[in-house]
Amino acid sequence: MHHDRLGPQQPPAQRWAASGFACLLGLGVVWSCQTTDVELLERRQVLAEPEPVPEPEPEPEPIPEAPLLDPDALPVPPVSALGCPSVDFLFVVDNSRSMREEQDSLVRSFPGFIDVVQNQLRTRDHHVMVVDTDASGGAAGLSGLVGLLGGDIDCRPAPACCRLACSIGGLPFVTTLDSCNGDACDVVRAAPAPDRCEGALGAGKRLDPDGGDCGVLGSDRYLTEAQTALPDAFSCVARVGTFGDGDEQPMGALLEAIGPEQNGSDGCNTGFLRDDAVLVVTIISDEDDENSPGDIGVWREALLRAKHDNPAAIVVLGLVGDDAATPLPGGPCGDEAQAAPTLQSFVQGFRYGSLGSVCAPDYAPFFERAVSVIDDACEEFQSIR
Numbered sequence: 001m002h003h004d005r006l007g008p009q010q011p012p013a014q015r016w017a018a019s020g021f022a023c024l025l026g027l028g029v030v031w032s033c034q035t036t037d038v039e040l041l042e043r044r045q046v047l048a049e050p051e052p053v054p055e056p057e058p059e060p061e062p063i064p065e066a067p068l069l070d071p072d073a074l075p076v077p078p079v080s081a082l083g084c085p086s087v088d089f090l091f092v093v094d095n096s097r098s099m100r101e102e103q104d105s106l107v108r109s110f111p112g113f114i115d116v117v118q119n120q121l122r123t124r125d126h127h128v129m130v131v132d133t134d135a136s137g138g139a140a141g142l143s144g145l146v147g148l149l150g151g152d153i154d155c156r157p158a159p160a161c162c163r164l165a166c167s168i169g170g171l172p173f174v175t176t177l178d179s180c181n182g183d184a185c186d187v188v189r190a191a192p193a194p195d196r197c198e199g200a201l202g203a204g205k206r207l208d209p210d211g212g213d214c215g216v217l218g219s220d221r222y223l224t225e226a227q228t229a230l231p232d233a234f235s236c237v238a239r240v241g242t243f244g245d246g247d248e249q250p251m252g253a254l255l256e257a258i259g260p261e262q263n264g265s266d267g268c269n270t271g272f273l274r275d276d277a278v279l280v281v282t283i284i285s286d287e288d289d290e291n292s293p294g295d296i297g298v299w300r301e302a303l304l305r306a307k308h309d310n311p312a313a314i315v316v317l318g319l320v321g322d323d324a325a326t327p328l329p330g331g332p333c334g335d336e337a338q339a340a341p342t343l344q345s346f347v348q349g350f351r352y353g354s355l356g357s358v359c360a361p362d363y364a365p366f367f368e369r370a371v372s373v374i375d376d377a378c379e380e381f382q383s384i385r
Contacts, residue, residue, distance in 0.1 A: 084121040084378030086277035088129075092254050094285035095132040095157075095244030098337075102284055102319070102358055103239050109363035110238065111231040116371050118225075121378065127272050128230075129204040129222035130237045131257045133285065134244030137199045152179040156243035158211035160199035162188050181210070197221065197268035201249065202256025204269050209241030222272045250285050250343065251299045252292035258306045278381050279307055280374055282317040283347070286337035286358050296346050311351045312380040317370050318347035319358045329369070330360025352377040 093103060117123050137160065155161035158181055166177055166185035177185050197203040204221025208214055214236035217227055227233050256262055258279070262269045273279065281303075292299070307313040321337035322328040322344075333339070336359045347353040354373045356366035 084123050084278060084374065084382070086125040086274065087117065087121070087123050087374070087378075088127045088273055088277045088279045090254070090257055090272075090279065090281045091128075091130045091238060092250050092257070092281065092283045092285075093130055093132055093238060093240050094248050094250065094287070095134055095240040095242060096246050096248055096287070097242045097244075098286055099284075100242050102286060103242075105360070105363045106284060106319075107235045107238050109367055110234050112364055113367040113371075114230065114234075116368070117374070120371060121375055124225060125277070126225055127222045127274070127277070128224075128234060129257065129269065129272050130234075130240065131202055131204060131253045132240040132244055133248040133250045133253050134199075135201045135247075135249045135252060135291075136245040137201075152182070153177060155180050156209045156241050157199065157207075158209065159188070159191075159194045161243070163191075163194060200256075200262075200268060202253050202259070202262050202269070204257070204272065205237040205240060208236050208239065209243065212236075220271060221269055247291045248285055248287055248289065249292040250283050251289050251294070251346070254281060254283065255292075255299065255302050258303070273306065275308070278313055278315060278374070278378055280315040280317065280370075282319070282370075283343060284319045284358060285340070285343065286321055286333075288321065288338055288340035288342045290342070296342065296349065299346060300349050310381070310384075312377055312384060314350055315352040315354075315370075315374050315377045316347045316350045317353070317366075317373075318343055318355045319360070319363065319366060320344060320347075320355065321359070322357050328355050328357040330362075330366060331357025333357060333359035 091106070093099070093106065114126075114128075117126070134157075153165060155165045162180035162183065165180045166188040179185055180188055198207065206214055206216045206221055215229075215233050216223060216237070223230060223233055223237075257269060258273050261267055263273050264270065294302075303314060303316075304311065318340075320328075320340040320343045321333050322331040323339040324332045324334070326332075326339070326341075326344075328344075344355055347355050352373050354366075354370050356363070356369075360366060
């Protein structure tokens, strides 16, 4: 039988007990514990190894306290950047014979529109001017006189139409006119010449079609925020009548209204157009513009030039004719109005433009949408001033 150096083999259980007992009592030498059984050695090594001690997490760096803000040191936006402080509103209203209902719709919607402008846009400095589309100087009202044999006639717009009617001598089939709108022609002819701006294309309105004073403050041809009973005064000037020339010139009226002649020092609309205000143009017509001199490109350039080529300074709104093929909000018109592709293209040529059907039964939704367009223009206009 084979024996190793340590003597005869013991059963495993006895070997383990003896070796372990010797080690536990410290009676055996180190080699006897290490060499008597490999399994015991491995067990002791595992027990002897210390468990790893986790490294302490680094302490977070202290967050510096934010300095207290001095309210007086905070930047305050200028007043001009809050809302839309100054706006010039120009209404170009067709005064041909088919426009009575449209003028009434405009008048009904204006109080709500101007209230939103003043409160939502915070506009406190506004000019509001109305012009018609008649380039005849009042002569269009004479069209119903042909064939009359004297007597009294009704003629609008007054007083320009009556002055023409009472001095028409030589008109075929008309002999002697006794009176016009109830005023004897002798009195009409002897009266001082009416204001040169009455009946001028692009001149702001101060009178109603019968010649009555609309109560516009001062000598200006536009309303301001100082106007007492602003909706009532607007109602008067916006009802421009239906005796105008059937060959409407809405673009001609628009460009005359904001052009250098009418806005010069001795013009009819002096003071209306301002460099520090957004210009909001609203065109209301039931026919397209086929009569104004120029074309869409010429009209657009002229309007931009009046506002120093700043597209953010211009908002163009159009209540114009449409049809079933290309309906606008509130439409289509059907036979009530002529589709107006030229006017539609003009409005769409501006960054801030909005269209609606002139045949809409209520213009309030159109003007509600327009407020957001004006707001966007004001925001850009104020940011680049």
